Amino acid sequence: MTKSILIIEDDDFLAGLEATKLKKKGYEIFTAPNSVEAFKIIDAGTKLDLILLDLLLPDVDGFMILEKIRQNKNMLTIPVIVFSNLSEDKDIQRVNKLGVSDFMIKSNFTLDELAEKVKDLIGE
């Protein structure tokens, strides 16, 4: 069964590149540029296997989104990869407390490495 990923990323261009790579690896991709669109997808009960989350977003930031995701009883254990260009210790600590599978700094990783990480967490 095809695995599904929700990409929450406000930069259309980066979201497009991430989606293209992951689609190529056989995943079904949903994208949301902000929290409103993200929760439309989540609250509709869409089957999701992983969330790729940016932290700096135009409306509600990624930390708040993550907090809300973890309050949803159907989303308690869904793997979340924080994929952001923020890298301060306080940011890492904050998301760790909320429960994430990994924290990757976008500019330090290739999309292939991201796809490898995804495969590691949810398989192909």
Add this chain to the structure above:
Amino acid sequence: MEPKTKELEGEIKKLSENYAIKADMISISAHQIRTSMSAIKWIIEMFLQGDLGRLTVEQENLLKKAAESNARATSVVSELLLTNRTEDIVEQKYNFAPLDLVELTENSIFNFSGEAFTRGIEVIFLKPGSEVPKVKADREKLLVVLHNLLDNAIKYSNAHGKIFIVLKQTDGMIQFSIKDTGIVISPEGKTKIFQKFYRDKEAVKKEMVGSGIGLYTVKKIVERHSGEIWFESGENTGTTFFFTIPTFK
């Protein structure tokens, strides 16, 4: 005397505010630069993988050079961010509390799992058999110490190397050590490695970009905890950094 003191206090406040604004500006700009660099990195990756058609040998070589330049610039931004926050971290008020160093170490290893995975490096944490007493530490500051030491160990290790982290209880202290199988610190570096902005020549050979601020920060933080830091480095043994932190009484 009093008006002079007030004047000076006002100046210090103004300077601190300016410093905070500057630090925030650097942080925001660095984030934006990193976003552009991510795009460049991924586009080059797509070209090099042939996603956009076949490349000539010359095109491929030039794109590889562009990728290398982009990677170097990315490292410069990371170093800039580190330097930007260093004085802040070292001079800030410390909130000492009982801290579980085992949990903090596991947490840090997790934070670097991505980088280690990419370089094929295995991080092995050898936990003591018995329970480790809590240390008296500022969690946020000690995390900076662990992150710097882990980052260095990963950065300067050879691909597919192993990193060993050991916690040991000594006289009223917990000793943390991190051993890598990477570069050996030069004789000159043995006396200067903790100096601000000093970079060992062996480190420069391995990673061209670096600020020389990491180990300086680490030493300052360990000392603020009333601990000590030192290292051993040899041809056949790799490099091990040790630090001690008092247990909480």
